[in-house]
Amino acid sequence: MTLSISGIGIGFRRAHFETLFLSERSPDWLEVVSENYLDATGRPDLVLSRAQSRWPIVAHGVSLNIGADTPLDVAYLGSLGRLLDRVGAEVVSDHLCWSALGDWHSLDLLPLPWSEPFVEHCVRRIAQARAVLGRPLMLENITQYASMPGSTMSQGAFVSAVLELSDSGLLLDLNNLYVNAKNSGSSPDDLLRELPLARAWQVHLAGHRLEQPPQSVRETAERTQGVAEALWLDDHGAAVCDDVWALYETALQLCGPIPTLIEWDTRIPPIEILMDEVDRARAVCARVLGGSAP
């Protein structure tokens, strides 16, 4: 499937609600976090309408909770469906993970065991969500700071199986992939090639940082005679690093033109810095793809 959006988008965040409209440079499309605009009224509604009048909008969610084993949240799906209708979404964009169980919500993206039972489980729930929302799903490969018990396959094999069997798209997050590679001592290039790139419908690029283990991790390490490691965290709080740009070149060579999002969600810089990243992505596309728009 090829999405109708093309080119380089940016995340539409509160810090840029005014300055984006004043900038002489422009992204090709905007991404909004779905949860911030569900049944929007007041300022979120006005801001979204204003953005919609100028750019194509892609809604990307964090709460579909496709991997959990409690029933899908019908109220959430209803609100999400209305938002997707409003922005003319072709797909339901979220993450291949779980985030809540019953009344407990983590507000985070949590990993699943990579195993056949969980492949079947996810495929079943994707079919349910697709039936309600009337659109195919496009799911992002998440950062995974630990392997879950019972995993019998690689993340790439797990993602491939779920997306193939459910006929869904891959939201190829190259920063997540890179962070996973760094934290697991793997080759980013190998991890990239394990993913179902023929199903990649969109790319995410972002920044990350190294963090020392917090107290609770050090205590666990001490209690279990383990090692408290520093980890690379996908915090979307820095410019895209050179290694991820190199990975983007490889991905473009393997996938061809593909809409690409620059994410920057913490320590958000002025809009012109963000637009520098957009320009760099355009330059990479021009170099790798020639005249083809991403």
Added chain:
Amino acid sequence: MSETKAFFAQALAYLKSEEFPENSLTKLGDNASAPARLAWYPALIARQQESAIESLFSACCAAARQLAPGLWRELITAYRHAYQPNSARPTDYARGFVPWLESWCEQDPSRTTLLLELADYEWLCFDLTAQPVDAIGEDRAWHIRMYEYPVTRIVAALAESQTIDHLLTKEAETLVIFQDASTARARVLWPTPFMLIALAVRAGQALPVGIDAARVAEAETQLRSRGVR
């Protein structure tokens, strides 16, 4: 119990800090990371939940950090222990922070009410911006507050990353916080006494005996001209 159900039962117990990873998750099957690696997840979840509060109550957070080292950490940790998110929307989680902070202040009269006032102001501003702009008469688009501290000046100073030491003297200010219908932004008005009476009348109270009705009507006109619907 199926493999999926067993996983989620143990994962939930662990993530809610009811179990150590070595007593729960890692016993479910092979190939799990070491407990010290798994232990990152509760820390990362805590950070996400704290971020939901900090992003909405940035002035309260910044003020607490200036008032005493560790105060914000103490507050946010206590709030997380008292309440866990029960909805996918971070703002729903933030909604409970002001009532919780109020009870925190009530538990010990020596605790400053400044943080409560800042949080209350920030929540009202946020909540007003999300109100429908065309719902006049249905959802009230204004609130009256009398704060003990100069909340608006403190918020402005904190937004510029300035210190607030010189603003910590109690200096009551009465505000009307309202939604601007054209932008849906929250705005502030320092009301005259007649404006306050006009708003009380709007809210259904009878005009007090001896009050000049014409001046109240004039104040009502002024309120509407300033955008207080």
